[in-house]
Amino acid sequence: MDINQIAQMAGVSRATVSRYLNDGYVSQEKRAAIRRVIEKTGYVPSQHAKTLRTGKTNVVGIIIPKINSASVSRMVAGITPVLNAAGYQVLLANTDNNASREVDFLRFFSEKNQVDGVILIATVITDAHREAIAALPVPIVVLDQDVDCCSCVFQNDYEAMREVAGVALRTSRRPAYIGVFEDDVAVGQMRRRGFLDACAEAGVEVPERAMRIAQFTVDSGYEQAEALLEDYPELDGIVCATDAIAYGALTCLREYGHRVPEDVVVTGIDDSEISQIVTPTLTTVHHPYKTSGDAAAKLLVGFMTGEEYVPRKLKMGYEVMTRNSTR
Amino acid sequence: MDINQIAQMAGVSRATVSRYLNDGYVSQEKRAAIRRVIEKTGYVPSQHAKTLRTGKTNVVGIIIPKINSASVSRMVAGITPVLNAAGYQVLLANTDNNASREVDFLRFFSEKNQVDGVILIATVITDAHREAIAALPVPIVVLDQDVDCCSCVFQNDYEAMREVAGVALRTSRRPAYIGVFEDDVAVGQMRRRGFLDACAEAGVEVPERAMRIAQFTVDSGYEQAEALLEDYPELDGIVCATDAIAYGALTCLREYGHRVPEDVVVTGIDDSEISQIVTPTLTTVHHPYKTSGDAAAKLLVGFMTGEEYVPRKLKMGYEVMTRNSTR
Missing domain, CATH: 3.40.50.2300 (Response regulator)
Structure with a gap:
C-alpha cells in the first residue's frame, strides 16, 4: 500500500494525499474520503518517505560532556521520554569534556541535516560555540549553563x-x-x-x-x-x-x-x-537534573513543532542534603 | 571552488575528478594534473558532497544499554579514539536497558542509512535482535556478549x-x-x-x-x-x-x-x-573494558574499509583485584 494507491482509492490526486499526510490544506470532502481509505487499509506512511516529503528527520541530537556522570545521566533520563513520546529518536554525541568537539558536533548536525533539534549539555560557551549555535538551522536548547545566545535551562x-x-x-x-x-x-x-x-x-x-x-x-x-x-x-x-x-x-x-x-x-x-x-x-x-532535562526537552519540542523561537531562560531550584560529613 | 572548476582548470572531465577523489582509476597524467590544481587551490571536498558521491556517512552508531555505567563508559572510551582517528564521527544510542529499544535502533540505523557501521554493547540477544542484525546493511560488531550471529568481543x-x-x-x-x-x-x-x-x-x-x-x-x-x-x-x-x-x-x-x-x-x-x-x-x-572497546572498534574499521566480513570472536582476559572486603 502506498500513497498512489491511497490516492486512487480515494479518488483524489497524489498531491492531495501528500498534503493530507503533511497537514496541508485539503477540502473537507476530500479529507473525509482519504481518512476513510486510510482507516480501511490501515496504511501507515513510511518514516523514510515521510522524511523525504517533509525534510524532517524525527531525530534529536544531545551533545553531552561525558557519559559516566550521574548528573548527565539524570538529565538524559529526563530528556529522553519527552522526546520519545513526541515521536523523536534521540542520538547522543559524547565530547569527553573537549569543548572543541562540542563545536564539531554542532557543525556536524548542521551540515548533515541529520536532526530536527539539538540539546547541548554545556560546559563552556566560547565564541566558536556562539557562531556554531547561530549557524544551526534547527532549534537548540542549552542545558546546565546560563547563556544569552539561545534558550537555556540551568541550575542555581x-x-x-x-x-x-x-x-x-x-x-x-x-x-x-x-x-x-x-x-x-x-x-x-x-x-x-x-x-x-x-x-x-x-x-x-x-x-x-x-x-x-x-x-x-x-x-x-x-x-x-x-x-x-x-x-x-x-x-x-x-x-x-x-x-x-x-x-x-x-x-x-x-x-x-x-x-x-x-x-x-x-x-x-x-x-x-x-x-x-x-x-x-x-x-x-x-539539583533537579532529571526535571531540568524534562523541561529542556519540552521547550525544544515546542520549538520543533512550530512554536515561535523566542529564547527563554529557566533557572531550577535545589535542595541541600545534610548528612554525616558535616556537623 | 567546486568539482566543476577543478575539472576545468585541470583540463579533464568532471567524472575524472570524481573518480580521483574517490580513489577510482585515473591515468597517471590526469592524476598529476588534478593533484596540481588541488594543491594550488587548496580545494577540500565538502563532506556533504562526499556523502552524496560515495554513499558513505563517516558516522558509526554505538548502541549502549545505559549511560551512567563505569563499564560502558570505559568501552566507549576505548572505541571513540579508534573511530575518530579513522575519520568517523561517533553517535550513541542509549536504550536504558530496554532490549526492544536495541532492536529499534538497529532498524533505525538500517532504515535511515545514517551510519557506516554499528557497535552494539549488548545485554540480551533475542530473535528480534538476530533478525535486525541480519537485515543491517552495514557491518556490526557486538561488544560484551558472546554471540554467534556476527563478530563479537567479550569478557571472560x-x-x-x-x-x-x-x-x-x-x-x-x-x-x-x-x-x-x-x-x-x-x-x-x-x-x-x-x-x-x-x-x-x-x-x-x-x-x-x-x-x-x-x-x-x-x-x-x-x-x-x-x-x-x-x-x-x-x-x-x-x-x-x-x-x-x-x-x-x-x-x-x-x-x-x-x-x-x-x-x-x-x-x-x-x-x-x-x-x-x-x-x-x-x-x-x-575486566579490560577499554581495551575491548578498542579491539571492537578496530575490527569494525577493518570491515568498514573493505576487509572481508568473516565473523570472529575475541575473548578478553581479566585480573582479580583482592582488597579489604575479603580475608
Whole structure:
C-alpha cells in the first residue's frame, strides 16, 4: 500500500494525499474520503518517505560532556521520554569534556541535516560555540549553563553552593575549597563565588593557598586534597565543587588519618547515588537534573513543532542534603 | 571552488575528478594534473558532497544499554579514539536497558542509512535482535556478549567469577549470591555458573534461598542483601555479579551491624572507580573494558574499509583485584 494507491482509492490526486499526510490544506470532502481509505487499509506512511516529503528527520541530537556522570545521566533520563513520546529518536554525541568537539558536533548536525533539534549539555560557551549555535538551522536548547545566545535551562549553582558551604561553616573556621576551572561558568565561577560569599557572610577569611582547582574526577579530588594538607594543614573543612571531588577528598583525609566530620568537615554538590554509600555519608546538594532535562526537552519540542523561537531562560531550584560529613 | 572548476582548470572531465577523489582509476597524467590544481587551490571536498558521491556517512552508531555505567563508559572510551582517528564521527544510542529499544535502533540505523557501521554493547540477544542484525546493511560488531550471529568481543565472565568467588570461599562456608536476570547471558548466566562451580570445587553447598536476582543498581543490591539477611541469616559471604550490587550489599550489611570482612566477606565484578573509595575497599575483577572497546572498534574499521566480513570472536582476559572486603 502506498500513497498512489491511497490516492486512487480515494479518488483524489497524489498531491492531495501528500498534503493530507503533511497537514496541508485539503477540502473537507476530500479529507473525509482519504481518512476513510486510510482507516480501511490501515496504511501507515513510511518514516523514510515521510522524511523525504517533509525534510524532517524525527531525530534529536544531545551533545553531552561525558557519559559516566550521574548528573548527565539524570538529565538524559529526563530528556529522553519527552522526546520519545513526541515521536523523536534521540542520538547522543559524547565530547569527553573537549569543548572543541562540542563545536564539531554542532557543525556536524548542521551540515548533515541529520536532526530536527539539538540539546547541548554545556560546559563552556566560547565564541566558536556562539557562531556554531547561530549557524544551526534547527532549534537548540542549552542545558546546565546560563547563556544569552539561545534558550537555556540551568541550575542555581551560586545559591546552592552558598547554602551548602554555609552548612560547612557552622563548625569550620578554616575552610578550604576545591573547585574546577573557571571556563565552566556554572561549576567553576558560580560555585566558587557562592563559596567565597558564604565565607564573607560568616566572617571567615580564605587565604589563596586554601583554594585549589581539580578535574571532575575522584582521583583529581584526592590529589588536590593532598596538596591542601601540605599547603594549608590547619584546615578544618573542605568544600568541594562536585561530589566526585569530595569522594577523592574523603579518601585522602581517611588515608592521612583525619576524621570526618570530627577533624574536617566535607561537602559536595550533585547528590549522586554514591553520596549515601561512602563513609561518612556526604553532605551535598540535590539539583533537579532529571526535571531540568524534562523541561529542556519540552521547550525544544515546542520549538520543533512550530512554536515561535523566542529564547527563554529557566533557572531550577535545589535542595541541600545534610548528612554525616558535616556537623 | 567546486568539482566543476577543478575539472576545468585541470583540463579533464568532471567524472575524472570524481573518480580521483574517490580513489577510482585515473591515468597517471590526469592524476598529476588534478593533484596540481588541488594543491594550488587548496580545494577540500565538502563532506556533504562526499556523502552524496560515495554513499558513505563517516558516522558509526554505538548502541549502549545505559549511560551512567563505569563499564560502558570505559568501552566507549576505548572505541571513540579508534573511530575518530579513522575519520568517523561517533553517535550513541542509549536504550536504558530496554532490549526492544536495541532492536529499534538497529532498524533505525538500517532504515535511515545514517551510519557506516554499528557497535552494539549488548545485554540480551533475542530473535528480534538476530533478525535486525541480519537485515543491517552495514557491518556490526557486538561488544560484551558472546554471540554467534556476527563478530563479537567479550569478557571472560565465567572464569572471572569463578576466580573471585574462590577468593570469597577462602573463608566463607555459607556464601550467598546476588546475580542478575539470566536473559543477560554474560552477566546473568556466565557469572552465576562461575559462582556455582567455584562453590562445587570448594565443596560448599548453596541452598536455593541463598541465590537472589537484582537489578543493575546499588538500591537493588541493598534490597536483595536485606532479603538474604532475612532468608539466610547464617550467611558469611555475599558474592555479587557487579560492583554496584556489592555497594548496596556493603551498605545494607553496615546498617544491620555486620562487619565486613570479619563477619561477612563481599565481592563484586567491574573494578569501578568507587570500589577503591567504599569502606572497606571492594575485592572485585578488572575486566579490560577499554581495551575491548578498542579491539571492537578496530575490527569494525577493518570491515568498514573493505576487509572481508568473516565473523570472529575475541575473548578478553581479566585480573582479580583482592582488597579489604575479603580475608
